[in-house]
Amino acid sequence: MKEEDVNRCQIQEWYPKFKSVSIRTFIHELPESFVQYLLDDSGPFLLPASISNEDAFPNRIHNPEEEEDYQASEGSGDEAEALSAPCFPELELKIKESIETLGGAIFPKLNWSAPKDSAWISTSGTLRCTTFSEIALLLRSSDSLIHDLCHAYDSCSDKTMSRPPKFFLILRKWYPRFQPEMEFRCFVKGQKLVGISQREVTTFYPVLCEKKNKVEVLIEEFFNDNVRVKFESDDYTFDVYVTEDERVKVLDFNPWGAFTLPLLFTWEELEQKAREGDDLELRIVESRCGVRPGLKTAVPYDYLDVSAGSGWDQFLRNASEELQQQTKSPEAGA
Ligand SMILES: Nc1ncnc2c1ncn2[C@@H]1O[C@H](COP(=O)(O)OP(=O)(O)OP(=O)(O)O)[C@@H](O)[C@H]1O
Numbered sequence: 330m331k332e333e334d335v336n337r338c339q340i341q342e343w344y345p346k347f348k349s350v351s352i353r354t355f356i357h358e359l360p361e362s363f364v365q366y367l368l369d370d371s372g373p374f375l376l377p378a379s380i381s382n383e384d385a386f387p388n389r390i391h392n393p394e395e396e397e398d399y400q401a402s403e404g405s406g407d408e409a410e411a412l413s414a415p416c417f418p419e420l421e422l423k424i425k426e427s428i429e430t431l432g433g434a435i436f437p438k439l440n441w442s443a444p445k446d447s448a449w450i451s452t453s454g455t456l457r458c459t460t461f462s463e464i465a466l467l468l469r470s471s472d473s474l475i476h477d478l479c480h481a482y483d484s485c486s487d488k489t490m491s492r493p494p495k496f497f498l499i500l501r502k503w504y505p506r507f508q509p510e511m512e513f514r515c516f517v518k519g520q521k522l523v524g525i526s527q528r529e530v531t532t533f534y535p536v537l538c539e540k541k542n543k544v545e546v547l548i549e550e551f552f553n554d555n556v557r558v559k560f561e562s563d564d565y566t567f568d569v570y571v572t573e574d575e576r577v578k579v580l581d582f583n584p585w586g587a588f589t590l591p592l593l594f595t596w597e598e599l600e601q602k603a604r605e606g607d608d609l610e611l612r613i614v615e616s617r618c619g620v621r622p623g624l625k626t627a628v629p630y631d632y633l634d635v636s637a638g639s640g641w642d643q644f645l646r647n648a649s650e651e652l653q654q655q656t657k658s659p660e661a662g663a
Pocket residue numbers: 352436438441442443444445501502503504505507509512528568580581583
């Protein structure tokens with residue numbers, strides 16, 4: 330894979346060409362100070378100070394233990410300064426306007442990825458955002474975005490960069506009735522569509538068994554009419570959504586191989602299909618027995634890391650020590 334293939338999959342690169350067959354999206358260049366804010370994991374977690382009083386979030390996550398430290402150091406020079414919330418008024422204003430134009434709620438992404446692993450932290454448990462603070466919280470809490478920020482070019486044979494020169498915040502109109510069964514990943518090798526996979530592989534959707542042939546025809550037509558000659562790489566994947574009235578919308582482009590999940594295929598199978606000139610195949614989960622486990626971590630690494638010395642391990646040790654102390658104390662037996 331070449332750097333140019335990875336670059337073409339950035340939304341700000343492909344969206345202008347595919348606007349009429351995609352979902353409504355606004356793109357904002359991020360100031361470097363905001364990128365540094367996303368990367369900075371030293372010190373406490375501060376949300377940006379908001380220009381809006383309506384914002385639902387306070388400027389920092391409330392943690393009573395940290396709050397004591399904060400009060401103790403308040404006014405004591407450097408430390409107090411280090412704890413003051415960053416502020417991005419121009420960016421916030423532009424985002425506020427875009428959210429209003431997009432109907433009041435958006436789905437956020439960076440150049441390539443969405444902060445999928447942060448959904449658990451939001452009040453709705455989804456990536457739906459209505460304010461700049463909500464967006465900042467999801468972006469700052471995400472481990473998936475570290476890929477975009479630091480590792481996007483790691484699989485390139487001609488790697489010269491560790492990150493793109495500019496980052497963009499992508500705001501997409503929020504679709505509350507997104508039906509996961511109607512999302513598909515399409516695999517293109519040598520400019521030929523070789524495979525299509527159900528995108529959400531953890532569930533069996535009986536309705537897909539009936540719709541399978543129709544969906545395959547719709548996507549193949551869409552690829553031939555709208556994607557093949559317009560997307561300049563030879564090998565890539567793209568994700569589509571098929572609407573109830575049988576229109577196809579392109580959601581995303583990803584490089585062939587590397588970090589991109591092959592879902593119900595393996596990369597070897599797809600390579601072989603391309604080599605042998607096999608007919609296009611659309612794969613779906615055919616029965617309840619065929620479901621695949623979640624292929625992604627949907628929570629940050631700290632949540633999953635249970636090894637000795639991890640945050641979780643420490644939490645368990647503290648909890649068990651506390652429990653032991655409680656059982657030793659006279660009140661416990663009363
Ligand atoms: N505008 C939207 N409104 C509501 N839900 C959405 C919207 N866009 C995407 N989603 C949901 O969020 C999921 C992840 O979105 P998306 O594919 O853009 O993220 P991603 O980080 O590029 O994922 P990947 O790296 O696996 O391609 C989608 O599969 C879809 O279910």
